[in-house]
Amino acid sequence: MLRGLVSVFEDYAEYEVIATAVTADDALEIVKLQAPDVIFLDLSMPGDVFGTIKSIASGHPQTKVIIYTAFSSTESAVKAMDMGAIGFVLKGGPMAELTEALRSAVSSDLYISRQFASSVLTGLRERSKRREINDAVRLNLREKQIVAHLFEAQTNKEIARHLNLSEKTIKHYMSSLMQKLKARNRVEVVIAARRQQEAQSPSATQ
Known part of the structure; x- marks a missing residue:
């Protein structure tokens, strides 16, 4: 050969x-x-x-x-x-x-x-999609819990009460979330988190 x-x-x-x-x-x-x-x-x-x-x-x-x-x-x-x-x-x-x-x-x-x-070419496109999802911002468990409460339009005070944390701690996590998700306020945090959640859903990779 x-x-x-x-x-x-x-x-x-x-x-x-x-x-x-x-x-x-x-x-x-x-x-x-x-x-x-x-x-x-x-x-x-x-x-x-x-x-x-x-x-x-x-x-x-x-x-x-x-x-x-x-x-x-x-x-x-x-x-x-x-x-x-x-x-x-x-x-x-x-x-x-x-x-x-x-x-x-x-x-x-x-x-x-x-x-x-x-x-x-189909395989390359699927690999590219998977890579985009893997490269997405990773939130820790507490940040995911806070995002879940944000989806319900809860205030920092309400989130603190539900998670048995101080309001100051919630504010700290909010600052971290805004930094990770490149958001300027809590509304943009919700939008960015929702977008990421949709990208990581099984239907997004099909």
């Missing part, structure tokens, strides 16, 4: 294969020493392939990573893209996809095998 891959690009004068590797560690070493414009990796090659993709993308951004693999798992493709791969080509598809992926990578454009593109 490796020899076949090399022969594909030997037919094109504009491309030069400068090195080949069998393991993920060897591939990373090639990138460090020779800084190729593009490198093809197989998810089934020995070593930590996903870790190698991440290392190349973060430490050697001049080298674009294309995955060429028999693994038609949407989860694997999304993870590879998440680590920094810019292309994902399935083995068994038209060989022209390899050169198309290469041209796209050189232009810093994303490329995914056509028969696989729809499911992968």
Whole structure:
């Protein structure tokens, strides 16, 4: 398979294969020493392939990573893209996809095998939504309790009575909530908290 891959690009004068590797560690070493414009990796090659993709993308951004693999798992493709791969080509598809992926990578454009593109792009969108939710402001238990009372339009004094806390303590939590939610007053706290609650509801991720 490796020899076949090399022969594909030997037919094109504009491309030069400068090195080949069998393991993920060897591939990373090639990138460090020779800084190729593009490198093809197989998810089934020995070593930590996903870790190698991440290392190349973060430490050697001049080298674009294309995955060429028999693994038609949407989860694997999304993870590879998440680590920094810019292309994902399935083995068994038209060989022209390899050169198309290469041209796209050189232009810093994303490329995914056509028969696989729809499911992968959907997976990337879902991953993005989940990340947005995970990155949302996290409230502690007491702050959530106070927000619940704010939803009922209760005053600081009423909230303090219900939670058996001093009004001063409630004011302290209110200041913390305004800071966390980037709100200027209790009304904006309620609006921001409601928005966050809706974003984290199961229906928001479907």
